[in-house]
Amino acid sequence: xxxxxxxxxxxxxxxxxxxxxxxxxxxxxxxxxxxFINLAHGVQYMVGAYLAFFxxxxxxxxxxxxxxxLGSALLIGLLLEFFVFRHLxxxxxxxxxxxxxxxxxxxxxxxxxxxxxxxxxxxxxxxLSGSIQLTETLRYPVYRFVTIFAGLAVAVALFxxxxxxxxxxxxxxxxTTPEMVSALGVNIQKLFMIVFGVGAxxxxxxxxxxxxxxxxxPGMGDNLLIVAFVVIIIGGVGSIGGAFMAxxxxxxxxxxxxxxxxxxxxxxxxxSFANQIGPALASMLIYILMAGILVFRPQGLLPAKGGx
Amino acid sequence: xxxxxxxxxGCIFGLLLALPILLPVFGAGYLTGxxxxxxxxxxxxxxxxxxxGHGGMVSLGHAAFVGVGAYxxxxxLESGIENILVLLLITLAVTGxxxxxxxxxxxxxxxxxxxxITLAFGQMIYFxxxxxxxxxxxxxxTLWSLATLFGxxxxxxxxxxxxxxxxxxxxxxxxxxxxxxxxFGRVLRAARDNSERAEVMGFPVRRYRxxxxxxxxxxxxxxxxxxxxxxxxxxxxxxxWQRSGDLIVVVVLGGLASRNGAILGAxxxxxxxEVLGSFIHEWRLIxxxxxxxxxxxxxxxxxxxxxxxxxxxxxx
Numbered sequence: 001x002x003x004x005x006x007x008x009x010x011x012x013x014x015x016x017x018x019x020x021x022x023x024x025x026x027x028x029x030x031x032x033x034x035x036f037i038n039l040a041h042g043v044q045y046m047v048g049a050y051l052a053f054f055x056x057x058x059x060x061x062x063x064x065x066x067x068x069x070l071g072s073a074l075l076i077g078l079l080l081e082f083f084v085f086r087h088l089x090x091x092x093x094x095x096x097x098x099x100x101x102x103x104x105x106x107x108x109x110x111x112x113x114x115x116x117x118x119x120x121x122x123x124x125x126x127x128l129s130g131s132i133q134l135t136e137t138l139r140y141p142v143y144r145f146v147t148i149f150a151g152l153a154v155a156v157a158l159f160x161x162x163x164x165x166x167x168x169x170x171x172x173x174x175x176t177t178p179e180m181v182s183a184l185g186v187n188i189q190k191l192f193m194i195v196f197g198v199g200a201x202x203x204x205x206x207x208x209x210x211x212x213x214x215x216x217x218p219g220m221g222d223n224l225l226i227v228a229f230v231v232i233i234i235g236g237v238g239s240i241g242g243a244f245m246a247x248x249x250x251x252x253x254x255x256x257x258x259x260x261x262x263x264x265x266x267x268x269x270x271x272s273f274a275n276q277i278g279p280a281l282a283s284m285l286i287y288i289l290m291a292g293i294l295v296f297r298p299q300g301l302l303p304a305k306g307g308x
Numbered sequence: 309x310x311x312x313x314x315x316x317x318g319c320i321f322g323l324l325l326a327l328p329i330l331l332p333v334f335g336a337g338y339l340t341g342x343x344x345x346x347x348x349x350x351x352x353x354x355x356x357x358x359x360x361g362h363g364g365m366v367s368l369g370h371a372a373f374v375g376v377g378a379y380x381x382x383x384x385l386e387s388g389i390e391n392i393l394v395l396l397l398i399t400l401a402v403t404g405x406x407x408x409x410x411x412x413x414x415x416x417x418x419x420x421x422x423x424x425i426t427l428a429f430g431q432m433i434y435f436x437x438x439x440x441x442x443x444x445x446x447x448x449x450t451l452w453s454l455a456t457l458f459g460x461x462x463x464x465x466x467x468x469x470x471x472x473x474x475x476x477x478x479x480x481x482x483x484x485x486x487x488x489x490x491x492f493g494r495v496l497r498a499a500r501d502n503s504e505r506a507e508v509m510g511f512p513v514r515r516y517r518x519x520x521x522x523x524x525x526x527x528x529x530x531x532x533x534x535x536x537x538x539x540x541x542x543x544x545x546x547x548x549w550q551r552s553g554d555l556i557v558v559v560v561l562g563g564l565a566s567r568n569g570a571i572l573g574a575x576x577x578x579x580x581x582e583v584l585g586s587f588i589h590e591w592r593l594i595x596x597x598x599x600x601x602x603x604x605x606x607x608x609x610x611x612x613x614x615x616x617x618x619x620x621x622x623x624x
Contacts, residue, residue, distance in 0.1 A: 295416050
């Protein structure tokens with residue numbers, strides 16, 4: 001276990017955390033503000049990745065791809081809101097789970113039909129394809145740094161928007177008492193639509209920047225969705241700050257755990273036992289953390305003020 | 309209203325009992341397999357309906373117990389235990405223990421948090437199963453020897469597995485029917501509609517819910533054991549969260565708190581999958597939007613077509 005390896009793991013964890021934050025941010029707002037469980041949020045991440053693949057083939061320019069993908073992801077989110085989700089805000093959670101589950105099934109299959117069941121990949125943009133010398137023995141890809149900074153930038157922008165703008169104020173107010181905000185003359189339907197569209201766009205953005213790093217395949221969003229739920233529960237539902245902190249925590253724990261669990265365990269138990277139990281324990285770590293939070297601090301680490 | 313549900317159930321079970329006699333006309337093997345699959349799905353769905361329909365506890369990790377039951381049986385088989393009654397005891401013990409531990413923790417929450425924590429426990433169980441390298445890991449495990457009943461193959465595909473599964477379905481139906489009409493079921497529903505009120509009336513709500521949770525898990529575990537006997541194969545995919553989603557679909561499709569509905573829902577899903585699947589390979593393109601439309605426009609589920617009772621309030 002060298003320092004270099006540890007540093008790489010931390011950077012990877014940070015980068016995974018940023019990706020999780022981009023997905024969890026939209027999920028936590030939609031869940032916190034509208035009380036809406038959107039299982040299909042992970043699918044929007046997959047849609048983003050496929051859009052990136054499609055537009056890169058079409059245009060050949062990465063910058064253009066990002067712009068077009070974001071626009072399309074926003075449009076798809078708004079369309080879904082208009083045709084399906086809008087009618088589910090006042091329904092039971094069970095109905096929401098079921099309808100959004102149907103959308104997952106549909107979009108996963110659609111991706112398979114349009115792009116084939118095999119995994120696809122795209123290259124990172126020319127400009128960002130190099131790597132940076134960090135220490136004597138450690139080089140880290142520029143592109144991964146860029147994803148970390150992109151995540152950070154979005155986090156800051158979101159935090160400022162929610163905390164200091166009029167729209168952000170309405171979002172916070174709408175999360176607490178939607179009827180009152182509506183009675184004061186605010187078009188709550190429009191507000192929900194904005195929140196939903198932005199959430200879908202952020203998940204799509206996560207998909208776009210993840211496309212050059214991970215394999216693009218049908219169903220790629222499903223597991224990430226579950227992890228994003230873990231993130232928003234740990235952070236506190238409806239809280240952007242909580243989602244940010246929890247996303248980094250989950251990203252680091254998961255990444256470090258996968259590499260370190262076996263090593264740590266073999267210091268205590270015999271190696272063959274450690275080899276068997278290590279990977280299982282590593283993939284369970286974040287769920288154990290979430291179960292612990294739910295039992296001992298159900299409001300999450302950094303609950304949203306006022307509370308949804 | 310109850311009489312009506314008994315009549316419908318009588319028709320369903322009579323038909324299922326007679327099918328093996330009628331089936332050879334259409335070519336038995338394939339259809340029998342399909343019906344066994346639907347009946348196993350129905351058993352798990354009825355058990356989940358105890359939680360969702362009667363208890364108002366929406367669990368998104370119920371398939372994990374099917375997986376636990378299947379793996380308990382498979383591991384028992386691999387270590388040389390062949391008597392199905394012994395395997396049944398092992399399955400019940402393991403599933404019950406897992407349910408007791410996860411249920412105790414999960415029931416400290418309610419509503420949407422309960423959904424999340426059951427999802428988390430389901431994922432933990434799923435990852436545990438994938439890490440069982442000695443039993444196939446990710447790929448699952450094909451079982452070369454199956455359980456017997458004191459040496460007889462009555463509990464295998466070649467023997468009378470169809471009737472064993474049908475008997476289990478009937479026992480599950482009857483058990484949940486009695487349970488839901490007893491004081492236990494009334495308390496569960498009272499707590500679903502207003503848990504504070506039930507608490508104030510002196511019922512330990514959490515304990516009632518825990519018992520329901522464990523009972524549901526035990527039944528799901530048994531369906532896992534029978535699934536092993538039928539598929540002769542286990543894999544962690546049994547416990548994946550999408551499978552739990554499928555179970556919820558069956559329950560809601562059939563109508564909440566309706567055992568006949570769960571059976572009809574299970575058959576509907578299996579048939580839709582087969583029929584749509586035989587026309588177009590991409591049947592999910594139709595199935596997905598079908599679910600959305602179902603939620604938006606047909607709230608009561610299939611059982612409403614047969615029942616005169618008003619639609620029950622959906623679980624929160």
